Each structure stands twice: as C-alpha cells, then as structure tokens.
Amino acid sequence: MSDAATSGAGGTTMPGGAAASSAGSTAGASVEERAAAAARRHRLEVYHFAVAVAAFGLASVMGVMQSLTRTGVHVPFQNEAVYYMSMTAHGVLMAIVFTTFFIMGLGYVLLRETLGRIELEGLAWASWWVAVIGTAMTGVAIASGTSTVLYTFYPPLEAHWSFYLGATLVVVGSWGFCAVVIASYRAFRKANPGRPVPLAVHGILTTVIIWLLATTGLAVEDLTMLLPWSLGLVQKIDPLIARTWFWWFGHPLVYFWLLPAYVIWYTVLPRVAGGRLFSDQIARAVFVMFILFSTPVGFHHQFGDPGIGAGWKLAHSVATYIIIFPSLVTAFAVIASLETAGRIKGARGLFDWLGKLPWADPLFASVALAMLTFAIGGFGGAINAAYAMNGMVHNTAFIQGHFHLTVGTAVALTFLGACYWLLPRLLGRELRFRRLAQAQPYLWFAGMMMFSLTNHVTGLQGMPRRLFAVDYQGAAVARQWQGLTELSAAGGVVLFLSSLCFLAVVVATAFWGRRIAPPPIELAVPLSAPTTTRGVWDRFGLWSIVAVVLIAAAYAYPIYHLYAMHRFGSVGYQPF
Amino acid sequence: MKVELYERIWMALAAVMIAGFLAVMISSSVAHAIHPPSHVETIDPAQVATDPDFSRPRVEVRPDGSALVVGTAEMFAFKPETVRVPRGRPVTFRLTSPDVIHGYQVVGTNANAMILPGYVTQFTVVFPRAGEYLVACNEYCGLAHHLMQGKVIVEEVRR
Numbered sequence: 001m002s003d004a005a006t007s008g009a010g011g012t013t014m015p016g017g018a019a020a021s022s023a024g025s026t027a028g029a030s031v032e033e034r035a036a037a038a039a040r041r042h043r044l045e046v047y048h049f050a051v052a053v054a055a056f057g058l059a060s061v062m063g064v065m066q067s068l069t070r071t072g073v074h075v076p077f078q079n080e081a082v083y084y085m086s087m088t089a090h091g092v093l094m095a096i097v098f099t100t101f102f103i104m105g106l107g108y109v110l111l112r113e114t115l116g117r118i119e120l121e122g123l124a125w126a127s128w129w130v131a132v133i134g135t136a137m138t139g140v141a142i143a144s145g146t147s148t149v150l151y152t153f154y155p156p157l158e159a160h161w162s163f164y165l166g167a168t169l170v171v172v173g174s175w176g177f178c179a180v181v182i183a184s185y186r187a188f189r190k191a192n193p194g195r196p197v198p199l200a201v202h203g204i205l206t207t208v209i210i211w212l213l214a215t216t217g218l219a220v221e222d223l224t225m226l227l228p229w230s231l232g233l234v235q236k237i238d239p240l241i242a243r244t245w246f247w248w249f250g251h252p253l254v255y256f257w258l259l260p261a262y263v264i265w266y267t268v269l270p271r272v273a274g275g276r277l278f279s280d281q282i283a284r285a286v287f288v289m290f291i292l293f294s295t296p297v298g299f300h301h302q303f304g305d306p307g308i309g310a311g312w313k314l315a316h317s318v319a320t321y322i323i324i325f326p327s328l329v330t331a332f333a334v335i336a337s338l339e340t341a342g343r344i345k346g347a348r349g350l351f352d353w354l355g356k357l358p359w360a361d362p363l364f365a366s367v368a369l370a371m372l373t374f375a376i377g378g379f380g381g382a383i384n385a386a387y388a389m390n391g392m393v394h395n396t397a398f399i400q401g402h403f404h405l406t407v408g409t410a411v412a413l414t415f416l417g418a419c420y421w422l423l424p425r426l427l428g429r430e431l432r433f434r435r436l437a438q439a440q441p442y443l444w445f446a447g448m449m450m451f452s453l454t455n456h457v458t459g460l461q462g463m464p465r466r467l468f469a470v471d472y473q474g475a476a477v478a479r480q481w482q483g484l485t486e487l488s489a490a491g492g493v494v495l496f497l498s499s500l501c502f503l504a505v506v507v508a509t510a511f512w513g514r515r516i517a518p519p520p521i522e523l524a525v526p527l528s529a530p531t532t533t534r535g536v537w538d539r540f541g542l543w544s545i546v547a548v549v550l551i552a553a554a555y556a557y558p559i560y561h562l563y564a565m566h567r568f569g570s571v572g573y574q575p576f
Numbered sequence: 577m578k579v580e581l582y583e584r585i586w587m588a589l590a591a592v593m594i595a596g597f598l599a600v601m602i603s604s605s606v607a608h609a610i611h612p613p614s615h616v617e618t619i620d621p622a623q624v625a626t627d628p629d630f631s632r633p634r635v636e637v638r639p640d641g642s643a644l645v646v647g648t649a650e651m652f653a654f655k656p657e658t659v660r661v662p663r664g665r666p667v668t669f670r671l672t673s674p675d676v677i678h679g680y681q682v683v684g685t686n687a688n689a690m691i692l693p694g695y696v697t698q699f700t701v702v703f704p705r706a707g708e709y710l711v712a713c714n715e716y717c718g719l720a721h722h723l724m725q726g727k728v729i730v731e732e733v734r735r
Contacts, residue, residue: 080719150716156676239677239692281577303612306695310614321594328590332583387601388610391686395679395714462683464714467722475710477683568620570693573676575651575718
C-alpha cells in the first residue's frame, strides 16, 4: 500500500466527485473482490497498455543491438540488412506503436475516471483490434525484409504494400479512439451545460484534435501516393510531395506524444508529490496554443530540400519558435506546483522544497527526470528549427540525440513512470520489485545522458545519423567520433538494463502482484478554486477552426505550387 | 484570466527570449542572405544519365575564381567522387539523384543539402579553410548507405 500512501498526501476532494467512484462503489467487498472488480472495469485500458509494453520491450532489444553494432562489438545476427531492418522496427515500435497504444490507454483511463464513463466502448474495442492487426501487418512486412525503409519511409524507397496498409490501419484505429474521446466529451457537455470539462480531459481532447489535424497529412500521403504506388496501380511517385505530406504529419506527431505527458505533469505529478496544481486556466491556455501552432511548422524538417522556396521555410521556422512558448509556460507552472508540495510539507527556504519531494516514488522520479531532460532537449529543438543553424545539424547524430531526449525520455520516461502509478490502480495489485521500479528512472536518465549527449557532440562533429558503421573506411575525420560512439553504446547498454527493470516490474506485478484494494485514481486539485463556467480556453470548435486557417496559410500555396509544377516522378527502389 | 505576478514575469521573459531568437534569425538571414538550399528546378530522374549537363560530372573554375560543381548522388557513390575547389571563393553546387533520396554533407562545414530524384539541388558556399573534407551521404539510401562517401579538397588559389 506504500504506493497509495504517497499519492494521497496533501490531497483534498476531487472536483465533481466522479473519480472516487472506483473505490466507493465496491465498499464492503473483500480486497480480492475489489481488486478483481478494478481489473474488470479497466480491461480496455489494460489491453492497450499490454501492447504498448510489449512493443517497448521488443524495441529495447533492437536498440541495444544497434548501438553495440556501431562499436565493432560482435553482436549476433548483425549485418547491414539486419541492422537497417531492426532500425526500421525500432522506430515503428517505439515511436508509433508504444506511444499510440499508451496514449489511447491513458486517454480511456482519464475519461473513465474523470467523466465517470466512456461513450462508444464497443468502438474503442474495435479500434484496438484494427490497430493490433495493423501493427502485426507492418511487423510482418518489416520482419520479411521487404520493407527496410526506416520509420520515415521516404519514397522512392519502396516497401511492401502491407507495410503502408498496416501503418494506415494503426492510424484508423487511433481515429476510433479520437471518436470515443469526442463522443465522451459531447456527452459531458450535454449533461453539464456551461461547465468546463475536467483538465485531464481538456488535455486529451487537445491531443485528439492535434492528431486529427496531423494524420490528415499522413492519410493523403498513404492513400493517394504510397498505397496505389506500392500496389502497382501507378508507376511513379513524387518524393518531394510525399515528404511534404509526411512532415505535415511528422511534427504535430511530436505534440501527439508530448501532450499526454503534459497531462500527467499537470494533473498526476502534483498530486503524487503532495501538492496542488498551480493554475488550471494556464494549463488550458497552454493546450490551446498547441492546437494552434503544432502543424503549420513542418518545413523546418525540410530546410535542406530543393523545390520549396526559402520564404516559406522561414515562415515555418517562425511558427516553430512560437510553439516554444507554451512549453516554457509549462515549465513554470509544473515546477511551481511542485513547490507547493514542498511548502505543504514544511519547506521554508528558497530551494529546500526540492528536498521534500518524493524522489523515491517511481512516478515522481520518472516525471521529474523526464522534465529535466526536456529542458535540454527543448533547447536542442530550438537549434534544429533555427533557419540557418539547421545546416550544421541536419541529418547528423545530433538529431537522434535530440529526439531520444524528447520523445525518448521526456515522453517515454513519463509513460514508463505512469505505468508504475497506473498498474496498482487498474489491476488491484501491489507493485512487485519496488526497488527496481525506484532505480529504473535514474538508470534511464544516466543511460540516456551517455547516449544522447555523445550523439549531440558527434553530430556537431559532422557524423551522419542512421549508420551501420561510423568509420567511413578509415577517413581521418571519422576517427574523432569513434570513441564517443562507443560511449553512446555504453549508454545504450545502461538504457537496456533500465528497460529490463521496467519489464520485470510490470510483468511481475501484472501476473503475480499481491492483490490489494485498488488505490483511487486522484488528480491534482488547483491552488485556487477552479472556475465553474466554461471559459474561452474551452472553446474547442473555435480553436480548431483557427488552427485550420493557420495550416491553410502555411501550406495551401506551397502545396498548390508543388502540384502545379512540371514534375517527373520516380519509380520505386528496394536497395535492401 | 488571473495570472500570478511571478508567472507574468516568467511569461514576459520567455516571450522576450523567443523574440530575441527570432530577431537574430530573421535579421541574419535577410542581412547576410543566409538561406538553406531552396532552389526550385525539376529534372526527369530517368534522364539524368543522358542529360547534357548532369551526364558530365565536373568542376568548372570560372574566370573570376569562383567554381561550379555539377554532379550526382546515386546508390552508393557521389560523382565526381573527388571535387577540387578554391579556398575563399564562392562554390556553387548543382546536384541531383537518378534513384533515391541522398544527402550531401561536407563534414566540418555547413554545406548540407538534400538531394531528391526529380529535383535539382543548388547552393553556394565559401570554404574559408583549405584542406580535405569528407563528403557523407546523410540520408538513408539502402544497405550501403554508410559506405557512400566522397571528398572535397579545398585548395589555395594559385596566383
């Protein structure tokens, strides 16, 4: 029960009272019965987390093998074909499967707990099946060796059609999730006219809106270009137009990953730390800013591309800088929330509240280290998006260093930590191997610093990303980055040990954890009383329209120009 | 919306910092004409081998001392493989690909561009230091991607 003890500290009653229902409705039943009831109630969510954890585990094995391969250490089964194939799988499993299934599961938990119920639960199950079938289809395509196109799948590298179809099905499954969230939100609005939606649902709905805007680009690329081309219905494909649609999707994808992590930072972390949410309204404003500026920024991934005018690239670069703002606001609001926790526990000085925080709590440690990492990764992102500086880092190891700090730690470590918090609540089981769960976030942080910071340096030295071997056949300049590449591989080993700790805790808890009365799922309460009327930051329809206008302003003319240009197209290649 | 004083200060500082970044970025790119490679020109990738220009990978040194490099990136080599260019003079690269997407990165400089089949990549750089530079393909192009490399040799201008 130690897990429940930390999360209860400093809390008051839940707004609306809906969250207490899981514990309250079965009062009087035995511990066994209450645990079993929780597991039944959360079956849908648990099935999503199971896929996420399996994808994470598989991709972790590939990650460590890839990092070792580049040091010259003998790794079984490693050759060029296996290396680039497993890199494709690592990217797809980590960046798409692990994140998407976790986010869907988290969304369902938060809907169920804060709204009391999920609308269209049948559709949610159907979507799970569609996404699982899609994952399997893409997985088989990759494992067959016919689709070694990496997780960015830029044509005219041509994968087997089932690779694209599987990815499309995963997205279709996620659209089912979006429909469930929107339907649940509408049901809440109908039952509670004029009231603001709980903050956690506000964040999940924001995530869903961004995802729908983002996946529009991917759907166009998949349905009008990649699928007909890989099926042989058309002979040629335009690589630049495909890249443009891909990055329409590819950058807001980042916020699809990040915002659910922010939801945890804003609504779960302060509660676990024993404090209050600093400001409910600020969090809502932050989420709205992401709706507006997530998508009209994609050209900052295409600075080096021919065929797109410099002015449009500069415009997207400016929009990218605007979106730094809500993250800086988040940094203040979340840290201020943690300070309230330290003050409630008696801290008086300028910084001693830091020492009062529950650093031995697995969720707290995970999220705190995730946030610290994001501070570094965020500034790295500003360098990537800098119109002229990008040329120093584009497609170098700096980029893989960057996104392992952001999605690979700020997001992933938050999600891993959330699993420790969720499992006892969803399954009614006590966390097994608690010491491993406590150590795991610190191991991850240490391993990732070794892995990522070295990649930042080797990237600045000019080492490209995505290399099977880094020696360039003895080129003098390549010698400077070989030592650091070995250090980054050592970081990969530490990360793998951290992954094993996580997997051991999760599997042992899920199957052999002692049955306990599930602790209630309680979220942070704002410092000042939350407003009871719907404000401007809850006008989702309005903000979605503004977002579409901004996307049109950023993309309509350049895309029209691309299609109108005299172009030739490319046939497919399979150099793998 | 009620915002605490300290938070207002933080927001103002954040806005000022971002505005500062943008001011530096926009003014430097406009004042010094620093732009990423953004040339707009198309070519049939199936005809690169017979194209009058790209079928002759070469370096031309013009009378004013500047140089023109015309070449291709293809699985898994750059043509020309070795490029000799003058130090301190504008060097214009014109590159394209007959097959998949490649990258052209002159390691240790900020010459770094994508090469897409169907498009002509063109950019101009000045190499301030003489020496031999590795050219690496930095976009995955197949199983020998890590072996795809070339050389830029920056030479002192003979008088």
